Amino acid sequence: MKEPFFVLVRPxxxxxxxxxxxAMLNFGLASMRLVDPRDGWPNQRAVAMASGAAGRVxxxxxxxxxxxxxxxxxxxxxxxxxRSRDLTKRVLTPEAAMxxxxxxxxxxxxxxxxxxxxxxGLENDDIALANTIVSVPVNPExxxxxxxxxxxxxxxxxxxxxxxxxxxxxxxxxTEPASAVEVQKLGDHYEERLDEVGFxxxxxxxAGMKRTLRNMWSRLDLTRADVQLLHGMLRQILRRRxxxxxxxxxP
Amino acid sequence: MKEPFFVLVRPxxxxxxxxxxxAMLNFGLASMRLVDPRDGWPNQRAVAMASGAAGRVxxxxxxxxxxxxxxxxxxxxxxxxxRSRDLTKRVLTPEAAMxxxxxxxxxxxxxxxxxxxxxxGLENDDIALANTIVSVPVNPExxxxxxxxxxxxxxxxxxxxxxxxxxxxxxxxxTEPASAVEVQKLGDHYEERLDEVGFxxxxxxxAGMKRTLRNMWSRLDLTRADVQLLHGMLRQILRRRxxxxxxxxxP
Numbered sequence: 001m002k003e004p005f006f007v008l009v010r011p012x013x014x015x016x017x018x019x020x021x022x023a024m025l026n027f028g029l030a031s032m033r034l035v036d037p038r039d040g041w042p043n044q045r046a047v048a049m050a051s052g053a054a055g056r057v058x059x060x061x062x063x064x065x066x067x068x069x070x071x072x073x074x075x076x077x078x079x080x081x082x083r084s085r086d087l088t089k090r091v092l093t094p095e096a097a098m099x100x101x102x103x104x105x106x107x108x109x110x111x112x113x114x115x116x117x118x119x120x121g122l123e124n125d126d127i128a129l130a131n132t133i134v135s136v137p138v139n140p141e142x143x144x145x146x147x148x149x150x151x152x153x154x155x156x157x158x159x160x161x162x163x164x165x166x167x168x169x170x171x172x173x174x175t176e177p178a179s180a181v182e183v184q185k186l187g188d189h190y191e192e193r194l195d196e197v198g199f200x201x202x203x204x205x206x207a208g209m210k211r212t213l214r215n216m217w218s219r220l221d222l223t224r225a226d227v228q229l230l231h232g233m234l235r236q237i238l239r240r241r242x243x244x245x246x247x248x249x250x251p
Numbered sequence: 252m253k254e255p256f257f258v259l260v261r262p263x264x265x266x267x268x269x270x271x272x273x274a275m276l277n278f279g280l281a282s283m284r285l286v287d288p289r290d291g292w293p294n295q296r297a298v299a300m301a302s303g304a305a306g307r308v309x310x311x312x313x314x315x316x317x318x319x320x321x322x323x324x325x326x327x328x329x330x331x332x333x334r335s336r337d338l339t340k341r342v343l344t345p346e347a348a349m350x351x352x353x354x355x356x357x358x359x360x361x362x363x364x365x366x367x368x369x370x371x372g373l374e375n376d377d378i379a380l381a382n383t384i385v386s387v388p389v390n391p392e393x394x395x396x397x398x399x400x401x402x403x404x405x406x407x408x409x410x411x412x413x414x415x416x417x418x419x420x421x422x423x424x425x426t427e428p429a430s431a432v433e434v435q436k437l438g439d440h441y442e443e444r445l446d447e448v449g450f451x452x453x454x455x456x457x458a459g460m461k462r463t464l465r466n467m468w469s470r471l472d473l474t475r476a477d478v479q480l481l482h483g484m485l486r487q488i489l490r491r492r493x494x495x496x497x498x499x500x501x502p
Binding site for chain 2: 026054153168
């Protein structure tokens with residue numbers, strides 16, 4: 001098992017169990033355990049909410065009568081809770097907890113994360129079974145995360161610490177970055193045509209204006225498609241202008 | 252304005268607008284803009300879902316007829332979208348995007364984050380107005396984030412990059428860490444009583460066993476309350492045992 005067990009402790013509404021399965025699977029997690037679900041198991045409302053691939057998370061979920069039994073084989077247990085609980089225990093952010101959980105699992109440990117029932121959250125007897133508390137750093141003046149949101153954020157942090165996501169990439173839709181020579185030729189094209197219409201005026205400022213324009217083209221990170229578009233735009237404007245001038249009877 | 256505007260583009264269900272307000276406020280964000288909400292504005296279902304403090308986020312939300320007008324005053328616009336969109340654009344994770352947004356806002360920029368309607372997400376015309384795409388790194392085989400979840404994760408990343416959360420802390424419930432001398436005296440107490448009952452046997456292994464026990468006490472990060480409890484447990488066991496022995500008529 002290369003992932004933590006997400007243990008829903010005494011969950012009440014089937015819909016929320018289904019939503020938790022979806023939230024888990026969104027971030028690649030599929031190992032759910034259930035402690036004494038209020039409406040029994042299996043639960044059709046859970047299945048209806050999960051639907052599709054997340055339904056298989058429910059199919060594979062194992063039900064235990066008590067929290068102690070649900071975590072019996074785990075070497076480290078995290079308990080998610082918002083409030084301070086009158087228990088002396090280490091408290092981690094979801095980020096730190098999932099980074100640590102990934103390390104533990106890589107070393108062969110079995111890890112569980114406890115999530116409490118919708119209304120009241122985990123009881124102190126559940127938390128006393130955990131090694132570490134996980135607390136989402138919410139706005140202290142408005143802390144209203146529900147079960148599904150707590151599962152979502154924890155699963156998100158799991159994936160963030162196990163699957164390398166590129167923090168930044170460039171999406172190229174059927175094109176690629178323009179080369180320097182392409183950008184240079186684009187600059188030549190605009191400079192020549194603008195020179196012809198007297199854009200670089202007065203003469204004393206022409207060199208600076210040209211440099212500003214060249215600098216803009218380089219700065220814009222143009223694609224080949226952009227360069228073609230900008231060439232075409234300029235050509236078409238000039239063609240249209242020439243046509244209008246001919247209509248006006250000018251030479 | 253020291254935070255980004257979260258712009259819900261053509262949101263459909265009032266409940267989802269209310270849930271977005273709650274998700275934002277959970278992470279300290281209160282600046283919402285709405286583009287052409289399907290069921291008009293104000294929306295009683297949105298208010299019912301938000302309730303309490305999150306209702307004020309809705310009260311202060313500004314409605315715009317088009318996305319262009321909603322972002323007109325912003326110097327950088329992020330668009331959240333799951334799919335690749337046939338548009339050449341930079342793509343960031345929520346983490347990288349919110350870190351960058353925090354930098355921009357600290358420098359005085361105005362930043363908007365676009366969220367698409369529930370069913371279809373943002374249209375390409377909306378995305379073309381954005382400088383940068385934000386894409387949550389979900390499981391490619393199961394990507395089913397809804398509007399509220401997307402707002403939640405983005406708001407979470409905003410807070411993670413702006414409010415310093417302690418990644419790890421110790422929660423002490425009415426107690427504090429034991430000092431070395433307290434742990435040492437606890438070790439003395441156990442060692443003496445265990446010595447009296449012949450626990451450190453055979454003699455050749457006694458030193459090693461005592462070291463192991465001392466090491467355990469130090470490793471456990473005991474609190475003062477733990478130390479008192481462990482002293483009391485040992486005393487009570489000995490008292491009870493002595494009483495039993497007296498009952499048995501032994502000397």
